[in-house]
Amino acid sequence: ISLFTLLPLRLISRVWGFINSIYLPQWLRKPVIGTYSRLFNCSLEEAILEDLRLYPNLGEFFKRDLKPGLRPITEGNNVVSPADGSIIHFGKVEDEKIEQVKGVTYSLRAFLGPQTWQQVNDQIIESTQQYRKNLLRNKTDQNTSLYHCVIYLAPGDYHKFHSPVEWQMIFRRHFPGKLLSVRPSFARWFPRLFTINERVAYIGEWMHGFFSLTAVGATNVGSIKVYCDDELKTNKPHFFGKRAFYDKKFDKTVKFAKGDAFGEFNLGSTIVLVFEAPNDFDFNVNSGDKVKYGQLLSSSSKQL
Structure with missing residues (x-):
């Protein structure tokens, strides 16, 4: 490796x-x-x-477009799949660790970086538990938790991705990095893969608090395009190795409706969702499931 x-x-x-x-x-x-x-x-x-x-x-x-109406967007205040692909892993974020595949974890702090998009001194967030808790909008009432979902887009899948919820985005962080394969068979043998590869994290809020969508690059997927972010340039040699990441705070909040077109890959790759939701939030998918964009990822909840 x-x-x-x-x-x-x-x-x-x-x-x-x-x-x-x-x-x-x-x-x-x-x-x-x-x-x-x-x-x-x-x-x-x-x-x-x-x-x-x-x-x-x-x-x-x-980058082919699909026929209109082929992917109906599930209605309601729930989370839908942002892309066609396979569910690799999902669940509650415990102790600041996320599983990229079963049994192989990486650090949430390493994945998203310092919380400079908030009015907070990241240096005081010493413990991993503090980092996770500080992402939550509702830090004291303990009614919400942090969740994640990893979706792998194979080379034959529809290559565009969409907004999985209604939310508003305020911040982008671009991590220049390697472009290793993100195939599940490879990810199983490469811990911290998603913190090493080039990726672009978009951060904001939805109705329950913190929400982020991260597009992860891969071998032969040197180009990640996001429609609302013309300044984003990925897999550029002059970026690599100079800085750990490049930030952009949007002048105006960018609002998305559920199902809105968000961006595209040049080939297959991975989308990672990290978001805040009520404690009774539950997923209605299994690892390995094939999903289509707009398909429901979460089971119904009285709070959603």
Whole structure:
């Protein structure tokens, strides 16, 4: 694994991005894109453009739009899946640890970084328990807890991601990092993978308090695009190794309705949700489940 981290995966990902952008003559599109589609079991019948000859390059095929109405958004004050993919892990955040797969954890503090988006001196948050509790809006009434959910997007999945709740976003933190594979089979052997890879965390609040959505990069996924954040540039060589992270506080609060388009990957990758919810909050999915964006992730609760 140590040797794997030394591979020039960021460069490989940039090269792959260049290949994806190469214009394909129309006669070549069907064999090239069709081969990719069959290899990764893409659902062509769901795309607005089913004719592969209409995609000028592989990149446009990766970003294909779905037919309207194909992903109904579950109504109500609940959490829905932000993307098509597989549930890797979920649950309550205990002792500031998050599981990336069963039995393999990483630090919440390392994943999100210092809480400088709040009016707080992060240096006084010494214990891991303090860090977790300080994220909560309701710090004293003990009626809420912190939860997480990890969703893996495979190369054949729909590559765009959406807002999983109605919320308002105030802050972005970009961590330049490595671009290791995030396939569950690899994540099982690589502790702290999600704190090492390049990622972009968007932080704000929803009706129950703290809410964050983090897009995690991966090998051949050097580009993460977020529609409301034109300044975001990922997998750039001049960023890597200079600073641990780059922050942006939005001049105006950015509001999202549930199901709103949020961003896209160039290939498969991972979305990590970390959020505050009532103590009786419960998930209605299992690890390994395939989900579609807009699909309910949480069971009904009298407080939701």
